[in-house]
Ligand code: ATP
Ligand code: MG
């Protein structure tokens with residue numbers, strides 16, 4: 001392909017709206033353009049990268065016996081009501097109505113649709129196990145879409161769902177996906193780590209996140225450097241807030257007493273937070289001794305620990321007895337306790353001092369303040385060691401001091417068990433004619449986030465350095481002087497040789513100065529740059545430069561295809 005014909009609108013300036021390097025480079029190198037916050041058009045180069053990542057994912061899913069299908073993006077509310085998620089999913093769910101006033105949503109994930117499919121089509125144990133997947137746009141109305149493709153509101157995900165007859169079968173399916181994910185990210189040329197992640201209320205070690213290691217990662221992971229051990233976990237086991245960013249975009253408001261009647265359900269808390277309340281509780285338990293935790297929720301509505309009391313009941317935790325405090329990660333959730341019945345006494349961890357407009361109070365009606373701000377409304381009188389596992393702490397498996405790193409969550413695998421199959425009635429008959437719910441797992445890879453993560457990990461001051469397996473093209477051929485017929489002719493010939501030899505190559509035939517072409521080539525990140533100048537005309541040797549190492553060498557034209565491949 002000829003660069004003169006391709007839509008590659010490179011920019012010289014760093015776009016002001018782009019905070020992270022992948023976002024800046026994707027805009028500057030002409031890969032993406034914004035249509036709305038968190039919604040992008042993929043231009044030809046980006047689309048080629050996406051298709052390559054998708055193809056790697058597809059091959060690895062198929063290798064494990066996955067069958068590709070395509071489910072609808074528009075999903076009827078009825079299925080979400082059946083699973084119970086319509087009321088609890090919160091503001092991340094894009095909801096819409098058809099002309100008859102019926103409720104729908106744009107799929108943020110597809111457990112409901114796929115479980116209803118399996119409910120209808122699977123009758124017998126003979127049809128199991130079943131691994132079904134798709135690669136499709138997902139929709140999540142993220143509170144803060146940002147960082148370009150890293151946190152979009154429309155993004156591409158591969159989601160696979162496994163169906164087994166029992167837990168042992170699920171273990172096998174889970175193992176297959178663990179292996180598939182490992183191979184996918186290896187093949188994409190990325191440095192990554194699978195880490196134990198938060199499994200919410202289900203408990204146990206039944207979910208892993210795949211983290212691409214990069215400074216800009218939103219997650220903090222700890223890992224054991226011991227070769228034999230392999231322990232690695234997400235520190236927060238929940239979303240982390242990047243350094244210097246409290247995740248809060250509100251102004252402090254005057255503190256105010258509020259009436260907060262009633263005990264609220266886990267579902268209501270979840271709906272308000274847009275985060276599974278049980279997940280928070282798990283986080284608390286993980287970090288603190290049972291019975292020492294109080295919870296408060298940031299917010300300017302009547303959200304407070306009473307609402308979480310109900311959730312805590314699940315774990316028989318006594319909120320009113322709480323003598324200690326805990327920070328809950330994530331932007332919307334504050335921290336808490338210990339709570340007097342006649343006033344507000346707060347303690348804080350210095351890390352949460354950036355918190356604004358917290359709710360504080362006791363486990364009683366009418367004892368709450370909203371818009372409480374640390375420093376202004378109270379002075380922390382106790383700093384609690386929340387015992388997050390951090391670098392230097394002993395590895396829980398082998399005692400070696402742990403190390404930490406930042407990571408970008410590019411994939412997650414999760415054992416669901418019978419949560420959805422029970423709710424939606426997806427069952428099978430065993431050999432004895434007994435009915436059982438199918439046992440499920442779900443497994444996601446962010447395709448577009450993986451593209452961004454690859455850039456976060458592979459770039460320099462000049463631009464992107466694509467791993468070869470996912471590069472939009474392998475090579476660019478640049479004639480030094482577009483006015484010199486011999487350069488142009490030679491470039492044309494080299495381009496034909498390479499294309500004919502199966503190399504994905506572009507010819508930069510634009511009437512531009514060589515400096516402009518070299519800059520663009522580095523910015524776009526073609527793994528190889530092949531330059532045609534006087535030397536080539538005179539000696540027949542072309543200059544080959546590797547983007548990653550900047551190594552340059554001369555290669556005789558007749559050996560070029562073999563050299564490049
Ligand atoms: P996060 O913690 O970053 O919000 P998640 O845990 O909500 O992600 P999952 O539900 O596990 O995401 O979805 C599977 C994968 O989809 C994630 O591992 C990630 O790679 C990708 N993904 C999730 N949300 C987004 C988004 N807003 N933009 C781009 N990719 C996303
Ligand atoms: Mg999310």
Ligand code: MG
Nearest residue numbers: 238239409412
């Ligand atoms: Mg996550």
Ligand code: MG
Nearest residue numbers: 209409411412
């Ligand atoms: Mg996840």
